[in-house]
Amino acid sequence: MLSQKVPVDRGQATAIIVFILGLGTLLPWNFFVTASLYFNNRLNVTLNGTQTGHTDYSFNSWMAFLSMLPLLLFTLLNSFLYQLVQERVRVAFSMVAILLLFSLTAALVQVPDADMGPDTFFAVTMATIWFINMFSAVLQGSLFGMVGLLPSRFNTLFMSGQGLAGIFAALAMLCSVLSNAEGGADALGYFITPCVAMGAILFCYTLLPHLEFARYYLNRDEPNVQLIEKMPIESQDKPIVKISKDPEVQVLQGYQLPEKHNQKRLSVFAVFKKIWLMAACVTCTFAVTLAVFPVITVKVKTVYRDYARWDKVFTCVCCFIVFNSMDLVGRSIPSLVKWPSKESRLFPVAVLSRVLFIPLLMMCNIPNSRLGGIFANDFAFVIIMALFAFSNGYLASLCMAYAPRLVRSGDCETAGALMTFFLALGLSLGASISFFLA
Structure with missing residues (x-):
């Protein structure tokens, strides 16, 4: 007679690695969006170093759109073809590709403007954003599916790690801005940071199969x-x-064998029918968020323009750090309390109510805006941003945690991949809407 017990997650090693993997999935997007000031400044510099005054690049809108479109397309592809390529191959290859593309971005910092004009720099940057998010889509879909096989608390940990990615990028940018380094050294250091981080994340992923607790849940064939x-x-x-x-x-012994324990996995469409409400909610949540963040929120200016040092860090602190900090808090709360429940009618109502944040943020101190100036106060902007970010993290985390619980354990990976697709769909819709709001 055999005996077997549920292993213990010794030292919370699996939990820590899942948190770090969550950080890695959103690291590329956050490092590009937080560096929007660097990209916009470089695009407006002529060959002799003077400002050209170009305003037709719409860098923030194009960056959001070309980040989310490949995320949507390749997440969809990953939903149907994930069984054709082993998870370890997909994840490891994607991480290495992202690391190399960040290295290219860091190298471009050292290329003089005289050797690469704004048009060429814009094209190369957009191509890099496309490919880096293509691999991020495969990485995110694969890891969401993997985390869906673990106990539900790991979904919250994974989402919390994604929230930390934004804080990590924002703090890196703040250090870069405050360093006052010359000759592009600040931007170079900023883009080298995610290269080192992705290497560390890849190392953590390789450790996961060696943990007894992780093997117990991830070996789906036993x-x-x-x-x-x-x-x-x-x-x-x-x-x-x-x-x-x-x-x-x-x-x-003493446990009745389920009658259909050996059923084959459900089709993708059959799984979707079970999780469609959570899929619609996560789509709406991220569509509202990307419609105004960062395209609208980076346009908000401090009312204290005479304080040069505060004016220099205002966007980094009040837009990116506030958003990502409160988003992380929101993603972490479901580990303590989950309300509304997945059966409650209040859940979709709470998701839809976030649409109100779009006009509220457009009423903040945005120069030359029809609505801007109604809330001409730095504190009002911070409060609105904090509530906006918290609701995004909290509702998104609930959606991603509820969906795998609506299907059998054998279909959790499919549910996770599908939810990642609809998450990407929401991001893409929001990025498209941002063109009309910018």
């Missing part, structure tokens, strides 16, 4: 794992006995 993880905690230390003609099927 019948014992699929059955034991559904059993009551008090029953999980009972011995395993054979009750089937199939020599590989064993269950815990």
